[in-house]
Amino acid sequence: MKRKVTLKQIAKELDVSISTVSKSLRDSPEISEETRLKVQAFAKLYNYKPNNIALSLKNRKTKTIGVIIPEIVHHFFSTVISGVESVANEYGYSVVVCLSNESFDKEVINMEMLANGSIDGFIMSLSKETQFKKDFHHINEVISQGMPVVMFDRITNEIFCDKVIIDDKQAAYEAVSYLIEKGRKQIALVTTADYVSVGKLRTDGYMKALADHDIAVNEKLIIRADDEIQCKQEVQKLLEQGAIDGVLAVNELYAVTIIKTANKMQIAVPEQLAVIAFTDGIISQYATPTITTVSQNGIKMGQTAAKMLIDRLEEEETEYSTAEQYTTEVIETNLIIRDSTN
Amino acid sequence: MKRKVTLKQIAKELDVSISTVSKSLRDSPEISEETRLKVQAFAKLYNYKPNNIALSLKNRKTKTIGVIIPEIVHHFFSTVISGVESVANEYGYSVVVCLSNESFDKEVINMEMLANGSIDGFIMSLSKETQFKKDFHHINEVISQGMPVVMFDRITNEIFCDKVIIDDKQAAYEAVSYLIEKGRKQIALVTTADYVSVGKLRTDGYMKALADHDIAVNEKLIIRADDEIQCKQEVQKLLEQGAIDGVLAVNELYAVTIIKTANKMQIAVPEQLAVIAFTDGIISQYATPTITTVSQNGIKMGQTAAKMLIDRLEEEETEYSTAEQYTTEVIETNLIIRDSTN
DNA sequence: AGATACGCCGAAAACGTTTTCGTGTTGAAA
DNA sequence: TTTCAACACGAAAACGTTTTCGGCGTATCT
Incomplete structure (x- = not known):
């Protein structure tokens, strides 16, 4: 059982500093070709891969999207996830899914859990109970902390954020x-x-x-x-x-x-x-x-929501965020004519 | 937009050390009641919640389970996820879901992505392509790094790990x-x-x-x-x-x-x-x-798989892991008689 | 009074990265 | 010979925690 190798171990093994290893692997011009190649070869041999958690901590972003839906055993919601997943992956993001089971409490717990650094932003659809209680403090909470939220399908006008719905x-x-x-x-x-x-x-x-x-x-x-x-x-x-x-x-x-x-x-x-x-x-x-x-068209809803969220995330990066304008995308529907009508 | 508050900020604000704040919040007897209450009150006021990423880095565990399935728009797989999610939550774990879309390459990429510190263990069902190619190096890879894997439904005998299947x-x-x-x-x-x-x-x-x-x-x-x-x-x-x-x-x-x-x-x-x-x-x-x-009974499969994985994770903790015995749980099936037979 | 104990707190290391800045060596220009 | 730039690398800080250890001040015991 060989544990994952770290920069430190490589550094010690090669008798150079951690900085040198890091720079070598990122092809920094600061490092001589000799050292660079040596380090890279060694890293490849030991199958070095940077630790995501450490990167997340350093960069203060996780490259992960949190999705909260009421139910997953529901064709519509699975298609949405499928859509989210596809564009998330395309942009190098992972997806973590939490289910509220239509319960307000679970929705709150899950959001708080994820909001503490685990993810960069939310895509969510409200649980029935939340819609009934009209209590959205948990959502406003994360928004006020600067975490982008995109709501889809079951939304509320009492929250200001990006949304994607059908008409x-x-x-x-x-x-x-x-x-x-x-x-x-x-x-x-x-x-x-x-x-x-x-x-x-x-x-x-x-x-x-x-x-x-x-x-x-x-x-x-x-x-x-x-x-x-x-x-x-x-x-x-x-x-x-x-x-x-x-x-x-x-x-x-x-x-x-x-x-x-x-x-x-x-x-x-x-x-x-x-x-x-x-x-x-x-x-x-x-x-x-x-x-x-x-x-x-749940797929398209998911894709659109993911794209909106990622745009928001990358825009933040460049700190141009004076554009605090939220948009609501409307996904077109169409009637699929089958045999139950004539 | 008030960013999340950290121990450091609380410490500075209250003019004590970071250690004191941390200990106070964890009810350490080292700290006087006066200081403790003061810190706790302040933390509550500012809604302090520890940063999960920092904790993950420190503890070298994420309290997150990675699930890789071929397709989510598939009733069976969604029920499995639902099952996984329920017991994961019960034990304080989150669930991150990745889809292989029946593709070997996507399965490999997703696994490598998650294996770099993002999760503590895998629950997975093989993609068709993987079963066809019989190439399981990516799975053996993570297992050899000491990361527990539980396979369900679409499994292979060429991998040694815990499994849950139906007969x-x-x-x-x-x-x-x-x-x-x-x-x-x-x-x-x-x-x-x-x-x-x-x-x-x-x-x-x-x-x-x-x-x-x-x-x-x-x-x-x-x-x-x-x-x-x-x-x-x-x-x-x-x-x-x-x-x-x-x-x-x-x-x-x-x-x-x-x-x-x-x-x-x-x-x-x-x-x-x-x-x-x-x-x-x-x-x-x-x-x-x-x-x-x-x-x-996908729900039960998911629940069982999650339980097996979590058991494995917590057992590791106590380092008793001489019990390197893998088990295969068989979920009972039953015939649901409806109208297509008589 | 001196030794001891205890209560309370802070410094620092550690987790694994990236990145800035500093430093020593070398070679060439003045 | 002196000066300076270029080069190659290392030290250290930072991200946010937890925890060990050490220290200081006061109270208790002999």
């Missing part, structure tokens, strides 16, 4: 409009509680689409479901009443639940009921019928 | 046996190339089940598909010949592809074709019909 309202608007154009007249919206930021926006888009097409909003057709069971029950009621011929579900799980419910009631999808889901994921691609979705 | 052979055996018990006689196996370690084992289990039930193995019923398109084509051929009434697919995607193919050919699942998939994930739960699966 939830517009996306919902387009989805509902599509249903209307296809001749649907009684369109339900199945969403989550309003305190989840995206839920509210999607509801707004739904309403606007109806209004623009001169369809009256029927509050009974707006279902706020906490889980799939509730979703199923509520939708079943509406279907029994023959009250709907189209539905926009706020996520894939709800959409597939709705389709299954309809099937069980001998209601054909898409003939009698057209379904569109937010969040394009695996399920929509493999459900029967395949589901028309609003694609969120 | 792929046994699981396949049980799945096929179940099909046979349900009266299926012509059972196909749809798998991947044999160099993927789990592929080989599952094939073995399939063969053994047939043999134990006195059914001759028909090589034509063993399909090695590189992707879903190939899977579809091959299965379609078999179905046209009426050659099969049951199938074990090595993953969910293949299973759902097979079901869709059958549906299109007016072949009823499960009546005319029973389907079982390896890897219980989202798709199986929401496909139509829902799919009977071999559950892999």
Whole structure:
């Protein structure tokens, strides 16, 4: 078991100073070619690699990005991580992932843990509980310490930082409009509680689409479901009443639940009921019928967020940071037409 | 923008030495109560938190676990991460995730990057390319430097380290046996190339089940598909010949592809074709019909791997490490019966 | 009174780097 | 021969901690 070799050991072995070794390895012109080559050869032989921790301490930067998300077992969030990871790596950054499990406390703990020197900046999406409590002190804390934060998807306007989102309202608007154009007249919206930021926006888009097409909003057709069971029950009621011929579900799980419910009631999808889901994921691609979705492009969100954060980090370096202007990038969505609409 | 406060700053402010501050904050009995309380109050006021990097450098350990997986946009791997994260957090460890994207080179680069002091140990699953090349020098490298490695799921016997796997052979055996018990006689196996370690084992289990039930193995019923398109084509051929009434697919995607193919050919699942998939994930739960699966319990795999690694790390601490015995934990699988079998 | 003990605190080393500055040697120019 | 620049290298500080050791002042014991 040969431990990692350090500059000091090389120096001692070669009977030169640590400085000489360091300079040699960094090809400093201060060092004679003879010494330089000798040191380099020795270092290569012993497979010397500089210690990241020591570098981090010295440079006061870690080249690491912290990502905090509510859940990783969630196709959307994994795609975001995937996107973050790709551009982070491209720029020589590592990624550390922490999960809040939708819990405020865990979100706070994780942030504090990472904020103490472990990372250079954050990319995060708020937990449900945080959105509910509207308590963002932990985020303001790290920002005020000069650590850049980029929020994505589940954001809040109460925090000033860079953000990347999709235009939830517009996306919902387009989805509902599509249903209307296809001749649907009684369109339900199945969403989550309003305190989840995206839920509210999607509801707004739904309403606007109806209004623009001169369809009256029927509050009974707006279902706020906490889980799939509730979703199923509520939708079943509406279907029994023959009250709907189209539905926009706020996520894939709800959409597939709705389709299954309809099937069980001998209601054909898409003939009698057209379904569109937010969040394009695996399920929509493999459900029967395949589901028309609003694609969120998590990869691109992740890539954009990472790029914004890294720009912020490198800009800081050059201390030009009078440009304290935060920006919000909007990632375009698009409707992926599949078999659950016609 | 108030930068994080350090011991040095507190010391200067309070006109004591750095040592005194450090000791006060760690409740050392060396320090008088008066000084101690004064320092603690001041530290609390300025929200002092020790710098992790400095601690890592001093203690030569980072309290961080490195996880390298082939893909994160994959339900199984995300559940594993989720499991790792939960027990890591419980023991005060962070998790940094790197993706190999099934590429050997990226796997090597990521490992070398993390191995230089960034983490205390690895949890990893081999990329396809690595399994194909059978080049494990990068893993042996870190192990020989005294860094513990735990491999899970996609492992190799050529590396000596702790491992956590499922009994792929046994699981396949049980799945096929179940099909046979349900009266299926012509059972196909749809798998991947044999160099993927789990592929080989599952094939073995399939063969053994047939043999134990006195059914001759028909090589034509063993399909090695590189992707879903190939899977579809091959299965379609078999179905046209009426050659099969049951199938074990090595993953969910293949299973759902097979079901869709059958549906299109007016072949009823499960009546005319029973389907079982390896890897219980989202798709199986929401496909139509829902799919009977071999559950892999990624969460538990992750938890077990994390526990093994942490045990290894803390054991090292006490330098009792004569126990250089590596163990392999086998996570039990179970068949989740759904609607694709009867 | 002198020796001893103890309470309280600071200096310094260590972790592994990078970098600035200083210093000794050499050779050439004056 | 003196002066000076160029060259090659080393010492030391710095990043932020923890911890060992030593020291000083006061109180206690003989």
